[in-house]
Amino acid sequence: MTPARAATLRWLAQRASAAVLAVCVLVHLATILYATRQGLSGAAMLSRAHASFVWPAFYAIFVVAVAVHAPLGLRTILDEWSGLRGRAVDVLLAAFALVLLAGGLRAVAVVTL
Amino acid sequence: MIAEPTLAVRIWRGRADGAWRDYAVPRRPAQTVLDVVTHVQRHLDPTLAYRFACRVGMCGSCAMTVNGRARWTCRTHVDAVAADDRLEIAPLSHLPIVRDLVVDMTRFFDKWAQAGGAFVPTASRRDDFAVIAPDSPARREVDAAIECIGCGVCYASCDVVGWKPDYLGPAALNRAWTLQNDARDGAHDERLRAVATDAGCYACHTHQSCTERCPKQLAPTASIAGLKRLAVRAALKGAL
Numbered sequence: 001m002t003p004a005r006a007a008t009l010r011w012l013a014q015r016a017s018a019a020v021l022a023v024c025v026l027v028h029l030a031t032i033l034y035a036t037r038q039g040l041s042g043a044a045m046l047s048r049a050h051a052s053f054v055w056p057a058f059y060a061i062f063v064v065a066v067a068v069h070a071p072l073g074l075r076t077i078l079d080e081w082s083g084l085r086g087r088a089v090d091v092l093l094a095a096f097a098l099v100l101l102a103g104g105l106r107a108v109a110v111v112t113l
Numbered sequence: 114m115i116a117e118p119t120l121a122v123r124i125w126r127g128r129a130d131g132a133w134r135d136y137a138v139p140r141r142p143a144q145t146v147l148d149v150v151t152h153v154q155r156h157l158d159p160t161l162a163y164r165f166a167c168r169v170g171m172c173g174s175c176a177m178t179v180n181g182r183a184r185w186t187c188r189t190h191v192d193a194v195a196a197d198d199r200l201e202i203a204p205l206s207h208l209p210i211v212r213d214l215v216v217d218m219t220r221f222f223d224k225w226a227q228a229g230g231a232f233v234p235t236a237s238r239r240d241d242f243a244v245i246a247p248d249s250p251a252r253r254e255v256d257a258a259i260e261c262i263g264c265g266v267c268y269a270s271c272d273v274v275g276w277k278p279d280y281l282g283p284a285a286l287n288r289a290w291t292l293q294n295d296a297r298d299g300a301h302d303e304r305l306r307a308v309a310t311d312a313g314c315y316a317c318h319t320h321q322s323c324t325e326r327c328p329k330q331l332a333p334t335a336s337i338a339g340l341k342r343l344a345v346r347a348a349l350k351g352a353l
Contacts, residue, residue, distance in 0.1 A: 003306075004307075004310055008345055008353055011345070012348070
């Protein structure tokens with residue numbers, strides 16, 4: 001892959017994941033507000049989360065978007081603010097993405113499945 | 114006798130480790146910042162170094178930092194920028210200072226070359242003139258961006274250039290955009306590969322300082338966004 005193609009796909013992934021996150025964060029916040037205002041108990045929330053495939057699907061998408069977006073953003077920040085760049089940084093960021101993905105999906109599975 | 118009104122002018126002297134020096138310059142009607150600098154050099158301190166040529170906003174050589182903002186000094190009236198009759202004049206940011214108000218523009222123009230800023234002809238002198246409709250979409254894109262005078266105001270105003278010194282910057286990318294829309298140019302693919310990089314169009318944060326401060330009212334931010342669109346389209350087609 002040419003450097004230009006790689007940079008373009010990174011940029012596209014960053015913007016696409018940002019668009020997904022914009023929706024996910026709003027839904028997530030609305031869900032928190034609803035749950036706390038309704039005074040739902042932890043057990044009631046868990047039973048609702050288990051009741052539909054929508055919750056695991058929604059939060060799985062949320063986690064994937066975070067795992068794409070955060071390492072790419074961090075990559076830019078490291079480059080601009082500290083000059084850190086190169087293969088070693090990219091490998092570390094890929095590992096960071098995997099940690100986010102694995103930890104996030106595990107949490108989603110525990111709560112919603 | 115009424116005392117002649119004066120401007121309190123503070124000018125950067127020396128290199129990066131230089132210092133400010135204060136001058137009192139007579140206030141005149143319709144006076145430009147370049148007039149002020151010229152007065153200092155001709156009447157107060159002949160050792161002052163600064164750069165200018167055309168004095169009418171065409172050559173792009175007289176840009177300086179005036180009261181904290183990069184401006185073209187020949188077309189900047191003192192009235193517009195020195196409400197309290199104070200002027201602070203420094204060399205442009207993000208470029209090495211040669212002396213006083215003169216910066217070394219080498220890095221700035223090298224980046225034009227890196228961004229594929231040279232026109233690559235596809236026709237010879239024996240070919241007929243290219244016919245390009247003035248109202249074609251590509252020609253309109255060129256029209257909107259072509260009047261750059263290479264003054265460096267956008268480059269000096271760009272936060273990202275300050276953070277990331279290898280960033281090509283607004284002027285070079287704006288130039289690349291005009292050539293990507295030029296039907297006569299034969300290096301569209303190579304140029305796109307040169308600008309679609311981490312140090313190229315993707316480094317732009319769309320702060321729009323370049324667009325706000327461009328003395329020619331160009332919008333390099335829009336040109337850079339155009340390059341991103343072209344690159345994404347090419348990448349999705351597998352052409353990049």
